[in-house]
Amino acid sequence: MGKFVIPVGPQHPALEEPESFSLMLEGERVAAANVTLGYNHRGIEKACESRTYIQDIYLLERICGICSHAHSTCYVQTVEDVAGLEVPKRALYIRSLIGELERVHSHLLWLGIAGHEIGFESLFMYSWKDREVVMDILELLTGNRVNYGMNTVGGVRRDITPEQAQDVLKALVILEEKTKYYIQLANEEVTLIDRLQGVGRLSKEDVLKYGATGPVMRAAGVSRDIRKDDPYAAYGELDFEVITDTHADVLGRTVVRVKELMESYKMIRQILKQMPDGPITVRAPKKIPAGEAVSRYEAPRGEDIHYLRSDGTDKPDRVKVRAPTLANLAAISNMLEGGYLADVPIVIAAIDPCFSCTDRAIKVVNASGGESMFDWEGLRRYSIDWYRKQGIDMKGTKLSRGED
Amino acid sequence: MLEKENQVLSELAGKFDCLSGKGVVPAQRRIFLDVPEEIFPDVLKYARNELKFVQLCTITGLDAGDCFQFIYHIADDEGTLLNLKRSVPKDHAVITSVLDSYNGAIFYERELEDLLGVKVEGLPEGRHYPLPDNWPQGQYPQRKDWDPESLSQIK
Known part of the structure; x- marks a missing residue:
């Protein structure tokens, strides 16, 4: 069976962090793998x-x-x-x-x-x-x-x-x-x-x-x-x-x-x-x-x-x-x-390479230049209402807070 | 207190005469030892194989003014950390790879080449780490005399 090499990355195949892999494939199996690092080196x-x-x-x-x-x-x-x-x-x-x-x-x-x-x-x-x-x-x-x-x-x-x-x-x-x-x-x-x-x-x-x-x-x-x-x-x-x-x-x-x-x-x-x-x-x-x-x-x-x-x-x-x-x-x-x-x-x-996750509030800027902030509760409300409009009601399910 | 640490030092001194009296034990489970470059590979192998310092935690490379110094932080399974130091002159910055003793050393040694501009003999060909492939030649950021401004003048 022929072998061929595919590059994966530097966009991470699993997480939002850059690293790149060069995978040599034999059919669907990985015959050899090489990793290149350093994209996040900040000195x-x-x-x-x-x-x-x-x-x-x-x-x-x-x-x-x-x-x-x-x-x-x-x-x-x-x-x-x-x-x-x-x-x-x-x-x-x-x-x-x-x-x-x-x-x-x-x-x-x-x-x-x-x-x-x-x-x-x-x-x-x-x-x-x-x-x-x-x-x-x-x-x-x-x-x-x-x-x-x-x-x-x-x-x-x-x-x-x-x-x-x-x-x-x-x-x-x-x-x-x-x-x-x-x-x-x-x-x-x-x-x-x-x-x-x-x-x-x-x-x-x-x-x-x-x-x-x-x-x-x-x-x-x-x-x-x-x-x-x-x-x-x-x-x-x-x-x-x-x-x-x-x-x-x-x-x-x-x-x-x-x-x-x-x-x-x-x-x-x-x-x-x-x-x-x-x-x-x-x-x-x-x-x-x-x-x-x-x-x-x-x-x-x-x-x-x-x-x-x-x-x-x-x-x-x-x-x-x-x-x-x-x-x-x-x-x-x-x-x-x-x-x-x-x-x-x-x-x-599974080796759990790490990335940053500090965001929690979402800031919405509309075209007219006005800004509004969603806090956690507002964001949750918004998502429930959005789903309800699609015909999906979360009420009474385990997903709604407090009932689980 | 510090029995284990002193035991390690005396075993090393017993095997290598010139190491006698050279070690420092600043704290529990911490040993620092200056090793002459000629015997460094043998001392490291002895520590790895006989004294069971089987983990290479990392290698620190630093610009010590008149020379480059490298510290191999190796640990045993009881939590003792042996820090073996070797130094080479700046005008002949060549060290031997330790890949034969520690397979995981590859990124640590590439880092020494990239950041300090030292040649690690026995390191297989490969990509840069951690600097990018298009990093200009002769620019070694970890050297004390390196000036980040010099990069902007190259372009």
Whole structure:
């Protein structure tokens, strides 16, 4: 059978992010795959060298729209290490709290995307609806849905009030119930299992060989997790399990992520219960003494690592970042080869490469120049009315809010 | 405290005499070690195969003024991070690839070539990472003397 090569991208076959693939096909099977990256390179590491340590927190937080807290935490940990700062315990707990809430929203987001990629649109709708519960909590605690701005050198910028803690606990009840359903789905739903099993396989040997990380790695039975192996923030004092699976395919990655949600809820409950009173920040110097430090963080997609070298001024000499997706992309060819062309989008999506999603309000500008804003409630009203005009009435269905 | 870290350093010093007394342990699970360029590949292989630092987290390349420095951040399964440093002179910026020990190193090494302009011997031919294919030759953004303005003068 003849072989031919098709280019896919730089428009991403699954998500709104640029990367390009060159796929050599043999019939419908992928015989070889090559990936080209770098379309989103923004020179952030270089830019850090001309900004102060404080400014860099906000710059680095914007590396990723999903793992924003991961990057800012990983970075401030290096600065605190070099400066020899003892961060108050309460601040460490708050960092872990936001970190776990971030993981919950990230995993639920991924679940929806995975549903979409395999044509399971109701899974997409359900999990993104449920994700709004945690997004609201993040907004309540930090003022924003992503890019929380919680970290500063020496601690965190906002405290958690007892009322907020109660709201988090209430949200957990809803999230836990929904997540149990997703776990059942991943374990029992035949259509889902048949669609994902054996797709995008990456064996344990290859995971270790290529250095894959996060849920991709744990789905192949490798029990590594920075929160356990190299504990930071409050993780050393929390009781949780590292979730692994042995499928070593997209199904395994799904199972690991949905089960990790339950571990996150467990940790959030412990954090709220054990969080000590006290200050949330220590005074940090503007100029950081010369030195170097490396910090590791278990982001939703795997290990995030930051290196810092300082030279005694108020600006870093070098900041180096490796986000988890880069580690997983080294193994992507291996996951694609031997599979079907039609599986390419879900296999790529299953490593959960990240993109930004901060929009929520929609601004409508009409031709006459007038503007109007839709808030969440207005947008929901509008959509219900629109569907009603098409003859579809949502009233009394599970989709209308409050009845489910 | 720090037993594991000191154990790693003494095993490395036991195997390679010139490494004795060179390591720094600034914190728990963190080891920094300067390695002479001649023995770097052997030290890395020893750390990988004998001391089980099986994960390459990333490679940091930096412009250290009079030389280029590279830090290989390697980790074992117990969470210890060994940071091995090698340096090469700027007028002979050539290092050997570590792909034979760490298959996942390909993007990290391409990044060193693109951003610092160092030659990594043993790296297979391939596309740029992370700079675009039409990036002008001889422009290495991670060097301290690089000026972004120089790009506008090229066009």
